[in-house]
Amino acid sequence: MKAAVAYKHKAPLRIEERPTPEPGPGQILIRVKAAGICHSDLHIIDGDWEDVTLPRVPGHEVAGYVEAAGPQVAHLKVGDRVGMPWNYSACGHCDACIEGEEGLCPDHESTGVTVDGGYAEYLLAPADYATPIPVTIPYEEAAPLFCAGLTVYRGLKAASPKPGERVVIHGVGGLGHLAIQFARLAGTHVIALTRSAEKAKAALEIGAHEALIIDDPVSTLRELGGADIILSSVISQSEVGRLFPALADRGRFVLLGAAPGTITLDPFDLIPKRTSLIGSAVGNRKELREVLALAAQGRIRARVEMYPLEQVNEALDRVRQGNVRFRAVLTP
Ligand SMILES: [Zn+2]
Numbered sequence: 412m413k414a415a416v417a418y419k420h421k422a423p424l425r426i427e428e429r430p431t432p433e434p435g436p437g438q439i440l441i442r443v444k445a446a447g448i449c450h451s452d453l454h455i456i457d458g459d460w461e462d463v464t465l466p467r468v469p470g471h472e473v474a475g476y477v478e479a480a481g482p483q484v485a486h487l488k489v490g491d492r493v494g495m496p497w498n499y500s501a502c503g504h505c506d507a508c509i510e511g512e513e514g515l516c517p518d519h520e521s522t523g524v525t526v527d528g529g530y531a532e533y534l535l536a537p538a539d540y541a542t543p544i545p546v547t548i549p550y551e552e553a554a555p556l557f558c559a560g561l562t563v564y565r566g567l568k569a570a571s572p573k574p575g576e577r578v579v580i581h582g583v584g585g586l587g588h589l590a591i592q593f594a595r596l597a598g599t600h601v602i603a604l605t606r607s608a609e610k611a612k613a614a615l616e617i618g619a620h621e622a623l624i625i626d627d628p629v630s631t632l633r634e635l636g637g638a639d640i641i642l643s644s645v646i647s648q649s650e651v652g653r654l655f656p657a658l659a660d661r662g663r664f665v666l667l668g669a670a671p672g673t674i675t676l677d678p679f680d681l682i683p684k685r686t687s688l689i690g691s692a693v694g695n696r697k698e699l700r701e702v703l704a705l706a707a708q709g710r711i712r713a714r715v716e717m718y719p720l721e722q723v724n725e726a727l728d729r730v731r732q733g734n735v736r737f738r739a740v741l742t743p
């Protein structure tokens with residue numbers, strides 16, 4: 412099989428021929444039809460996260476079908492449409508796993524991070540952690556839901572949005588364009604925040620009630636009464652400290668972009684206003700099913716640009732430059 416492999420930090424991925432894996436007990440072999448490119452993949456490739464070692468096949472937004480099933484796989488059969496998210500596997504019996512927080516399991520593995528991922532023609536996966544994809548969702552539109560969609564869905568849920576609340580979506584990219592749609596479904600007033608006029612226009616088309624293109628959004632948001640929720644997928648940590656004072660009393664700032672760096676906050680923006688800063692990462696298998704169900708009903712939709720596996724490095728560069736509308740997806 413063909414796979415795109417990261418060997419060296421900040422270097423282009425190499426397309427190479429590898430033996431197609433055989434599924435063992437409890438495993439399936441997924442024929443990958445679409446693999447989304449997440450900003451986390453760049454952190455892995457560029458060496459921003461110290462504990463991730465290379466070589467590695469990245470990719471944790473994987474959609475395809477079951478090519479082969481190993482022994483002891485009863486609930487999936489050849490041909491079933493399935494995908495793999497960030498959570499590749501976990502022990503299944505610790506407190507975190509039982510509570511649906513397998514990402515916090517001490518034995519947790521991450522697709523395309525601690526094990527090889529979806530930038531390849533085939534992916535070996537534990538059948539219990541593969542999630543079925545409804546037939547009405549094209550593979551390329553399903554893939555981004557496995558990280559981008561799930562991450563913003565859980566992140567928004569973590570902030571408990573109430574109808575009518577002002578929700579600021581900071582960054583209109585792979586995560587942000589889906590966050591706008593979920594915030595809209597939650598009955599909130601959705602304000603997109605971006606630096607580009609083109610993205611602001613797109614945000615309005617996707618469903619934002621307002622789109623702000625300003626260098627100093629804090630005073631503008633304060634004039635509006637402040638933000639009840641800010642959902643930030645922007646990867647610059649200095650932006651967090653800059654934007655935090657735009658929260659209304661009891662506002663919630665949800666941080667989803669994990670870049671290196673330190674966040675500086677004024678305690679007077681936290682304590683007297685009873686605001687909170689919430690960290691959130693992906694979500695569990697149940698939430699992923701909920702996201703996929705919403706997509707199957709046509710209530711949310713990922714906008715994608717498609718690239719053959721051979722163009723992985725061009726696609727990664729476009730993601731680096733922030734030029735993708737809105738998710739780049741490889742079609743191995
Ligand atoms: Zn991701």
Ligand SMILES: [Zn+2]
Pocket residue numbers: 501502503504505506507508513516517518
């Ligand atoms: Zn566990």
